[in-house]
Amino acid sequence: MNPARGSLLGIEHLDTAEILKILKFARRMNPDKPRPLLKGKRVVLLFYEASTRTRSSFEIAAKVMGAHTVLIQSAGSSIEKGESLLDTGYTLRAVGADIIVIRHPNAGAPLVMAQHIDVPVINAGDGLHEHPSQALLDAYTILRNKKSFKGLQVSIVGDIFHSRVARSACHLLGKFGVKVILCGPPELVPDIAATIAPGVRVTRHLEDALRGTDVIMLLRVQKERLAGMQIDLPDYISRYQMTTARLKMAKKDAIVLHPGPIIRGLELTSEIADGAQTRILDEVHNGVPTRMAILARAVGRMR
Amino acid sequence: MGNHKSKSGSSLLIKGGHLIDPAARIDAPMDILLKDGRVAEVAAPNQIKGADEKFDARGLIVAPGFIDLHVHLREPGQVYKETIATGTAAAAAGGFTSVCIMPNTAPVVDSPEWVHWLREPERGAQVSVFPIAAATLASKGAILTDFRALQRAGAIAVTDDGKPILDDDIMREALTRGAELNLPIVQHAEDVRMTENCAMHAGAKSFRLGLRGMTAAAEASVVERDVHLAMQIAKSRYHVAHLSTADALKAVRRGKRANARVTCEVTPHHFSLTDEDVGDYDTNYKMNPPLRSASDLEAILAALADGTVDAIATDHAPHAAHDKEIEFERAAFGITGLETALALAITKLHREKRMPLARVVELFTAGPARCFDLRGRGSLGRGCHADVTIFDPKKKWIFERAKSLSKSRNTPFDGWKLTGRVVATIVSGKIVYPA
Numbered sequence: 187m188n189p190a191r192g193s194l195l196g197i198e199h200l201d202t203a204e205i206l207k208i209l210k211f212a213r214r215m216n217p218d219k220p221r222p223l224l225k226g227k228r229v230v231l232l233f234y235e236a237s238t239r240t241r242s243s244f245e246i247a248a249k250v251m252g253a254h255t256v257l258i259q260s261a262g263s264s265i266e267k268g269e270s271l272l273d274t275g276y277t278l279r280a281v282g283a284d285i286i287v288i289r290h291p292n293a294g295a296p297l298v299m300a301q302h303i304d305v306p307v308i309n310a311g312d313g314l315h316e317h318p319s320q321a322l323l324d325a326y327t328i329l330r331n332k333k334s335f336k337g338l339q340v341s342i343v344g345d346i347f348h349s350r351v352a353r354s355a356c357h358l359l360g361k362f363g364v365k366v367i368l369c370g371p372p373e374l375v376p377d378i379a380a381t382i383a384p385g386v387r388v389t390r391h392l393e394d395a396l397r398g399t400d401v402i403m404l405l406r407v408q409k410e411r412l413a414g415m416q417i418d419l420p421d422y423i424s425r426y427q428m429t430t431a432r433l434k435m436a437k438k439d440a441i442v443l444h445p446g447p448i449i450r451g452l453e454l455t456s457e458i459a460d461g462a463q464t465r466i467l468d469e470v471h472n473g474v475p476t477r478m479a480i481l482a483r484a485v486g487r488m489r
Numbered sequence: 490m491g492n493h494k495s496k497s498g499s500s501l502l503i504k505g506g507h508l509i510d511p512a513a514r515i516d517a518p519m520d521i522l523l524k525d526g527r528v529a530e531v532a533a534p535n536q537i538k539g540a541d542e543k544f545d546a547r548g549l550i551v552a553p554g555f556i557d558l559h560v561h562l563r564e565p566g567q568v569y570k571e572t573i574a575t576g577t578a579a580a581a582a583g584g585f586t587s588v589c590i591m592p593n594t595a596p597v598v599d600s601p602e603w604v605h606w607l608r609e610p611e612r613g614a615q616v617s618v619f620p621i622a623a624a625t626l627a628s629k630g631a632i633l634t635d636f637r638a639l640q641r642a643g644a645i646a647v648t649d650d651g652k653p654i655l656d657d658d659i660m661r662e663a664l665t666r667g668a669e670l671n672l673p674i675v676q677h678a679e680d681v682r683m684t685e686n687c688a689m690h691a692g693a694k695s696f697r698l699g700l701r702g703m704t705a706a707a708e709a710s711v712v713e714r715d716v717h718l719a720m721q722i723a724k725s726r727y728h729v730a731h732l733s734t735a736d737a738l739k740a741v742r743r744g745k746r747a748n749a750r751v752t753c754e755v756t757p758h759h760f761s762l763t764d765e766d767v768g769d770y771d772t773n774y775k776m777n778p779p780l781r782s783a784s785d786l787e788a789i790l791a792a793l794a795d796g797t798v799d800a801i802a803t804d805h806a807p808h809a810a811h812d813k814e815i816e817f818e819r820a821a822f823g824i825t826g827l828e829t830a831l832a833l834a835i836t837k838l839h840r841e842k843r844m845p846l847a848r849v850v851e852l853f854t855a856g857p858a859r860c861f862d863l864r865g866r867g868s869l870g871r872g873c874h875a876d877v878t879i880f881d882p883k884k885k886w887i888f889e890r891a892k893s894l895s896k897s898r899n900t901p902f903d904g905w906k907l908t909g910r911v912v913a914t915i916v917s918g919k920i921v922y923p924a
Contacts, residue, residue: 198697270815292816293699294770302814313818315699350699381693 189300192285192484193307196316197357205358208479209326211488215475217250223478223487224253227284231257232274233310234265234290239446240310240319243473244287247481250474253284271295275303285484288312293350306484311350320445321354323476327469328401331441335362341395341436342366343426344405344453345374351445352405356383369395370426373417374407392426396435403443404428404453419452428454433463441465499541500524501918503877505534506546510553511851512858512868521551523875526917531869544920546879549912552850553869554586554616554876556857557827558754559650559730559802562588564612565603566595571807571896574613576827579805579895581615581922583827584853584911586876587866588616592623593651599623599634601642608643615921616914617876619863621646621675624663628652633659636666645861648675650730653711655681661718664725673726673752673861678711678737679703679778688818690764690779698770700818703779709736716744719751728860729753731804733778735788742797752860754802757826757833760789762901770817773901776806777822793852794844800857803830807897825900829888831880833902835909839882846882853878875918884910 189195197205215221229248233241241257248255258278260266265274271290278286286307288296293313300307311317332338340359346352346368359366360383368375368388380388389395396402407417428442442454442464450456458464482488501523508519508531515531522530522537530537562576573590580588590607592598598607598620606612607620622644626632628651636647647667654660654676667674684703689695691702712729713736719727729741732753744751758776763783767774774780792798806823813820831853838844858867865873890903914922 270811272814290816292818294817297770298814298816313699314701347696353697353699376696378693378696382697 187301187304189297190304190306192486193300194318194480194484195296195300195307195309197318197321197354198316202361205322205325205361207488208322208483209329211482212322212326212476212479215478217246217474217478220250220252222252223482224248224251224485227253227485228282229253229255229285229287229481230278230283231255232278232286232288233257233259235311237289237310239470239473240289243470244310244477247474247477251478251481253481271298272302275299279303279305285481308480308484313350314348314353315350316354317350318354319473319477319480320351321358322480323469323473324355324403324443325358326472326476327443327465330468330472331465332400335359335364338401339365339367339399340401340403341369341399342403342405343369343392343395343428345407346370346379346405347374347376348408349405353382355403356386360384360386367395367399371422392432393435396432399436399440401441401443402428402436405445406447406449406453423452427452428458430455430457430461433458443469446470500529501542501544501915502537502540503544503546503551503879506549506551506879508551508869509847509850510869511847512553512855513870516847519551521869521877523877523915523918526875528869528871528873528875531871544879544913549879549881550846552878552880553854553867554874554914554916555584555831555853555878556587556863556867557585557803557805557830558589558800558857558860560588560590560805560827561593561807561823562590563807564594564607569809570812573607573618574615575894575896576805576807577615577618578924579825579827579893581914581916581924582894582911583829584831584878584880584914585827586616586878586914586916587619587863589619589621589645589861591621591650592648593628597623597628599626599628601638604639604642604644616916619645619861621648621650623647624649624654624674625659630655630659633663633666636670636672640670640672645863646673646675646728648677648730650675650677653677653679653681655711657714660715661722664718664722664727667726668722668724671724671726671862673728675728675730676711676715677730678708678715678732680707680711683707686818688775689767690781692764692782694764694767698767705734705736705781705785708734708778709740712737712740716740716749716751719744719749720747724750726750731756731759731778731802732798733759733781733785733789735785738788738792738797745797752799753797754800754857754860755789755793755798756802756804757830758824758901760786760793761833761837766901771901772813772815772817772820773824773899775817775820775822776804776824790842793838794842794848798852799860801830801834801852802857803827807895808899809897813899823899825893825895825897827895828893829900829902829907831911832886832888832907832909835882836907840908875915877915878911879913879915880909880911882909884908886910
């Protein structure tokens with residue numbers, strides 16, 4: 187079965203027109219001026235993995251638009267008792283879910299759900315695969331700070347291998363011809379990463395990534411996903427930590443993004459986290475209108 | 490046998506076919522007379538007279554019965570996936586008259602009692618079943634099983650398939666004891682320390698899908714170690730199961746050049762598909778070893794042609810829908826393969842790569858028979874077992890998994906247009922397919 191219309195499973199298979207449509211609609215969304223586009227709809231937030239930003243902003247977005255939301259987390263639900271992903275999906279369908287927002291530790295889980303259940307499925311992050319709403323809110327944030335994608339260079343620094351944010355960002359930016367530079371040690375940034383989208387290249391040297399860049403996206407070293415991989419953190423910090431001095435290598439008007447959670451003193455210093463060029467809290471703020479657009483699109487009300 | 494189309498003691502004449510018997514170096518029109526479960530006579534067309542029954546094989550290839558060195562029939566313990574009866578019915582439909590069955594069942598086949606049990610007539614086997622027993626107790630890799638007792642009970646080889654024999658000392662000891670008994674040690678070559686949580690081959694596709702990948706080195710490093718040991722231990726016999734990488738082939742070649750008794754098999758899916766075919770999390774493309782890179786596939790095709798590979802084996806691994814219709818990373822490894830093996834070999838090797846049919850047949854017959862010393866099988870010389878596979882190498886057909894005789898449907902080849910189809914399968918002189 188093909189996924190239901192309005193599903194958002196990843197950026198890879200979206201075209202640029204659709205992405206721009208979502209971003210344009212998001213710009214019209216104002217969380218402080220509610221529009222009841224989801225009035226009476228049931229939005230299920232199915233979270234198999236911990237989340238602060240994504241969950242709360244999907245929930246706020248849904249409520250602002252008049253939807254009922256139900257949060258289901260692994261602990262305290264039938265998932266804990268061994269219910270399969272599809273049986274959970276069938277159950278949610280039966281209780282009348284209109285949209286299923288799913289976060290799952292396994293790549294491809296939202297697709298499996300969408301292939302079997304005729305309810306729009308929104309991927310809120312699946313394993314190492316994609317995090318499409320994050321890529322869209324980052325694009326929204328970039329376009330709030332830069333005129334357009336034209337001629338831009340975005341440098342993504344850190345744990346690319348374990349990052350669904352990085353994969354979605356590469357797909358999105360690659361579609362608009364943005365030059366993307368992935369930077370980090372081979373364990374976290376394998377050479378093969380350059381094959382993910384057009385215009386993506388890999389470098390081991392932070393200076394190479396930063397020189398003349400417009401956007402710096404920092405990623406956390408995901409200790410919980412390292413699975414036995416040994417990373418020398420002091421070495422990582424000395425080579426890749428974003429500092430005020432290093433930021434000077436980028437363009438003067440460069441902005442710093444981070445999908446969070448940030449670890450001060452690891453991938454960035456406190457000065458950077460709180461600095462004038464940093465847009466980390468803007469990203470969180472922009473997450474709500476972006477997700478409003480995604481939810482409106484899911485029920486065919488993105489007009 | 491579940492089928493009695495010809496009475497015991499009666500004879501069957503296969504007439505008008507083209508016999509390909511690589512072990513006997515025959516590739517010519519020949520008639521064959523089967524009698525009392527054995528080959529009674531092989532002669533030029535129309536020379537043999539007076540048989541009880543005749544099989545008209547005009548326009549068809551007549552070959553020794555196919556041997557599959559690597560099949561999971563899931564008994565004992567997992568009969569919801571497959572049984573010996575259903576799995577061997579699928580084998581017969583695929584032209585296999587002998588299947589070597591893997592011990593990673595529940596419980597693991599690590600005792601002579603279970604080996605006997607597998608061979609009892611009550612299991613309802615449609616073709617000959619040769620158990621491969623576990624190499625270590627419960628296949629835990631720690632304590633070797635009683636090879637001698639297992640061999641006496643009918644085990645033709647030992648393996649911990651599904652898992653590797655990883656410990657250096659255990660592997661050395663297994664090869665040493667195997668050498669005393671002329672018993673092959675079959676290795677599932679995977680350094681599991683390098684493949685934890687991995688769901689497919691490590692490459693561009695796995696990166697894109699966000700799946701942790703198994704490197705080629707995780708297979709090759711084990712084969713390299715094993716070949717090194719096999720070269721040191723006189724008379725030891727080592728067989729690589731489902732070999733899938735170019736580097737593992739290099740190690741096998743080194744062993745063969747040194748005259749070590751090293752053999753290997755490859756599966757139809759590893760010569761037909763690559764990791765790029767995995768698509769969007771289709772679990773019917775998830776198996777272990779995983780589909781590899783295009784360059785590994787090229788190396789496998791070359792090794793099939795040049796003789797480095799001894800046999801095509803299916804690694805038929807049936808799983809129920811609920812083992813497969815789940816998250817890719819959590820889904821069971823393995824696909825079914827008995828009913829598509831010959832057609833894939835003819836389509837991919839013979840027609841696309843111009844491999845002579847005689848070599849294709851050898852990879853299903855004489856090759857596997859040599860790997861595990863299956864005496865009187867893999868050839869149709871006078872006195873051999875009356876196991877015959879008759880196929881039409883030009884028949885075009887579409888494989889539909891819904892029509893499979895296996896209990897399970899986990900195959901990526903559903904709807905594939907294939908060339909080459911089994912017309913009849915004969916075991917001990919009796920036609921078991923079509924049933």
